Amino acid sequence: MAVLPIRISGEPVLHEAAVDVTDFDDRLRTLVTDMTETMAAAPGVGLAAPQVGVGLRLFVYAWTDAEERHHEGVAINPQLWISPTPTGEPDEDEESEGCLSFPGERYPLRRSPRAILRAVGLDNEPYELRAEGWLARILQHEYDHLEGTIYVDRLNHVHGKSAAKALRKNGWGTPGLSWLPGVDHLED
Incomplete structure (x- = not known):
């Protein structure tokens, strides 16, 4: 098992x-095991293969909800259906998210x-997961x-401008940038 470097926005595989x-x-x-270890070390609640430089359709996730139910798994070659997204401004307290490939923001x-x-x-057997709330957000x-x-590509204008400023300030947006969970210290 190994912790893998997480690619930062600007790396072509992320786009x-x-x-x-x-x-x-x-x-x-081995890739799934390493991704799961990397996600835990980061710490994060999800990690997609492109975030570790592998352009394959798979992601891992692990999250414990308010009722202490643990949701964990690997999704390979996934398809995702969503209900309509509500309109209006997102709530900064309830709907803010972060990303290991846009760290600290x-x-x-x-x-x-x-x-x-x-x-x-991993056994190539199909499954279906119905999710609500934060688990749906993670997926x-x-x-x-x-x-x-x-996710910063989806932000509204005001928050998108703030994300673009953070991108410039941190020197991201170019290929070759990554960080290693457990080794590199990133500001929250």
Whole structure:
């Protein structure tokens, strides 16, 4: 098991659609194990393969809700359906999210309150997950990574300008930038 470097916004793999996983082998199992360890070390609640420089359609997630129910898994070659996204301004306290590929920054973003995920696991067996609230948000966030979208790409004008300023201030937006959880200290 290994903690992998997380790519920062500007790395090309983060801005391109990922390709389907076709080989369900030991390399894939190792990648999923390493991604899960990296996500925990960051710490994060989700991590997509493009965030560790691998352009494959897969992500891992682990989150414990307010009722202490733990949601954890791997989604390979996922499809995602969402209910309509509410209109209006997002609530900064309730709807702010962050991203390991845009580290240390948080911005409010409206997401759909419900999602249905269809994917396969490491055993290449299909499953379906119905999610609401934060779990639905996590699935949408990670799925976006597989489409080449970082959440800051979806921000409204005011918060998008703030994210662009943070990008410039941190020197991001160019290829080759990454950070290593457990080694690099990032400001919250």
